[in-house]
Amino acid sequence: MRLWFIIKEGLNGFKRAPLATLITILTVALTLILLSIFILIITNLSSAFQKTYHQVQLEVFISPALTAEQQQQLVQQIQQYPEVATVTYISPQTALKKFQATFGSDLIGVLDENPLPPSLEVTLKPDVKHLEAIDRLANVLSTLPGVDNVFYQREVIHFLLYYYRIGLLISAVIGVVFIVITVILIFNTIRLTIHGRRTIIEIMQLVGATNFFIKGPFVVEGIIQGFLGSLLACGFVWGLTTIITHISPITPVFPPYFYAGIIGGGILLGFIGSYFSVNRYLKL
Amino acid sequence: MIELFNVTVSIANRTILDNIHLRIDKGEFVYLIGRTGAGKTTLLRLIHMDLFPDSGNVVVDRFSSSSIKKRDIPLLRRKVAVIFQDFKLLPDRNVFDNVAFALRVVGANSREIKSKVLTVLSNVGLHHKRYHMPHQLSGGEQQRVVIARALVNEPFILLADEPTGNLDPQASQEILDVLEHINRSGTAVLMATHNYELIRNYPHRTLVLENGRLQEISRDQFLKNTN
Numbered sequence: 001m002r003l004w005f006i007i008k009e010g011l012n013g014f015k016r017a018p019l020a021t022l023i024t025i026l027t028v029a030l031t032l033i034l035l036s037i038f039i040l041i042i043t044n045l046s047s048a049f050q051k052t053y054h055q056v057q058l059e060v061f062i063s064p065a066l067t068a069e070q071q072q073q074l075v076q077q078i079q080q081y082p083e084v085a086t087v088t089y090i091s092p093q094t095a096l097k098k099f100q101a102t103f104g105s106d107l108i109g110v111l112d113e114n115p116l117p118p119s120l121e122v123t124l125k126p127d128v129k130h131l132e133a134i135d136r137l138a139n140v141l142s143t144l145p146g147v148d149n150v151f152y153q154r155e156v157i158h159f160l161l162y163y164y165r166i167g168l169l170i171s172a173v174i175g176v177v178f179i180v181i182t183v184i185l186i187f188n189t190i191r192l193t194i195h196g197r198r199t200i201i202e203i204m205q206l207v208g209a210t211n212f213f214i215k216g217p218f219v220v221e222g223i224i225q226g227f228l229g230s231l232l233a234c235g236f237v238w239g240l241t242t243i244i245t246h247i248s249p250i251t252p253v254f255p256p257y258f259y260a261g262i263i264g265g266g267i268l269l270g271f272i273g274s275y276f277s278v279n280r281y282l283k284l
Numbered sequence: 285m286i287e288l289f290n291v292t293v294s295i296a297n298r299t300i301l302d303n304i305h306l307r308i309d310k311g312e313f314v315y316l317i318g319r320t321g322a323g324k325t326t327l328l329r330l331i332h333m334d335l336f337p338d339s340g341n342v343v344v345d346r347f348s349s350s351s352i353k354k355r356d357i358p359l360l361r362r363k364v365a366v367i368f369q370d371f372k373l374l375p376d377r378n379v380f381d382n383v384a385f386a387l388r389v390v391g392a393n394s395r396e397i398k399s400k401v402l403t404v405l406s407n408v409g410l411h412h413k414r415y416h417m418p419h420q421l422s423g424g425e426q427q428r429v430v431i432a433r434a435l436v437n438e439p440f441i442l443l444a445d446e447p448t449g450n451l452d453p454q455a456s457q458e459i460l461d462v463l464e465h466i467n468r469s470g471t472a473v474l475m476a477t478h479n480y481e482l483i484r485n486y487p488h489r490t491l492v493l494e495n496g497r498l499q500e501i502s503r504d505q506f507l508k509n510t511n
Contacts, residue, residue: 002391016376203372207437208362209389210355 010220020193027189028229031182036237042171047253049164058122061149074146083128083137088121190273201281218278226270230263285310291340300326302496313467316476318493324476328443332366333357365434365442369449371426373418380414383433404432408462424455441472456482480510
């Protein structure tokens with residue numbers, strides 16, 4: 001009975017102040033849309049970086065004199081390093097094909113022989129994002145028996161990592177600002193709605209309602225407003241990303257549980273916003 | 285039933301109540317008179333435990349201001365009802381729902397709500413207007429709805445803070461009649477007022493609050509002082 005009253009009163013709040021409720025839902029939706037778009041931009045930039053960074057590799061040129069068994073041992077040895085993701089053996093023939101595919105030149109025709117040595121393509125684990133660690137690995141690999149030379153695009157890696165860190169820093173700052181603005185906006189809107197109905201809180205206190213009972217309907221209302229606002233935000237973001245997918249070659253990447261996170265965030269903000277806003281009007 | 289022991293209250297460095305002693309017994313009708321700002325509302329707030337004394341103790345039924353827990357204050361307020369000169373009605377609910385609200389928030393069931401609300405509305409003479417909205421009622425009728433809402437939880441005392449402050453003489457008379465009726469059925473009434481003209485014809489124990497001190501005066505003194 002008491003729980004049902006709380007839920008019913010919470011739902012009735014929509015009827016009693018439809019405009020204020022609509023404004024709250026739209027505020028929640030708008031702020032969550034902005035936050036979602038920001039999260040998507042960051043996720044997609046990060047994903048693009050990861051893809052590019054994944055192509056970064058160390059080319060380990062090995063001695064042509066190594067036997068197949070020695071080559072295999074070397075591959076296994078390199079595989080043991082914690083920074084290493086994969087090691088692929090590239091024979092001189094494969095290297096030649098790659099060269100010809102990339103540059104279109106017929107090396108055999110010019111030199112009469114294949115000048116390319118055998119090599120190992122070493123890719124790095126995604127969490128290896130320090131140039132010093134890559135330098136260290138390259139130095140270690142170059143000292144291994146059978147390794148002639150280690151080549152990697154140090155400047156490109158440096159450039160990628162530098163801008164990745166700056167991007168992370170900027171997005172962290174913007175993210176915090178965004179979240180703070182979202183929370184303040186939603187809290188204030190909910191608080192204004194509750195302020196308009198402070199008489200009901202006063203009457204509830206006069207007639208001996210417990211704080212739990214007074215807060216209940218407002219919290220239910222806040223949760224529903226947060227839920228509906230987040231649904232609107234999800235609908236908008238879904239529509240926007242679908243259009244982007246159709247009209248451009250970009251396929252947006254979503255972080256895990258993106259929509260669930262938006263809905264959960266909306267509900268949580270609605271809950272916390274209403275809970276603390278009612279508290280301001282409780283004298284006890 | 286209600287007892288104040290050596291109660292002192294200061295607000296903004298001004299002593300509002302100074303070492304007050306007061307006892308109100310079950311079923312009493314007491315007037316609290318004094319000028320505006322004398323501290324009448326402060327005294328009522330102490331009994332309602334909306335305010336706590338700087339020193340001394342307020343005992344209401346089994347609750348004491350020095351030891352009451354926050355979670356027990358709502359329980360106290362179900363038994364100590366309060367009404368004001370501003371009606372504090374919910375404008376979007378009819379008379380029945382305004383009164384029923386006091387029962388709903390304490391978790392009463394529908395059958396109990398219906399029976400108690402109709403009874404209390406009959407007691408204040410508003411049974412026939414139970415589906416009216418507050419704006420369709422006169423000031424006196426709105427105050428009677430507030431009284432009904434205050435009484436529906438069967439309090440042992442009704443604190444009335446200038447209940448006729450916003451009413452014309454006839455409506456004020458009707459409210460006092462209702463309060464008399466309530467008192468006769470066993471509920472104590474503590475009414476703060478400065479409408480001396482009105483209470484002349486309803487003699488009851490009278491307390492005067494002046495310069496922070498509380499003093500009981502006889503009917504003769506009251507009549508003499510207010511002439």
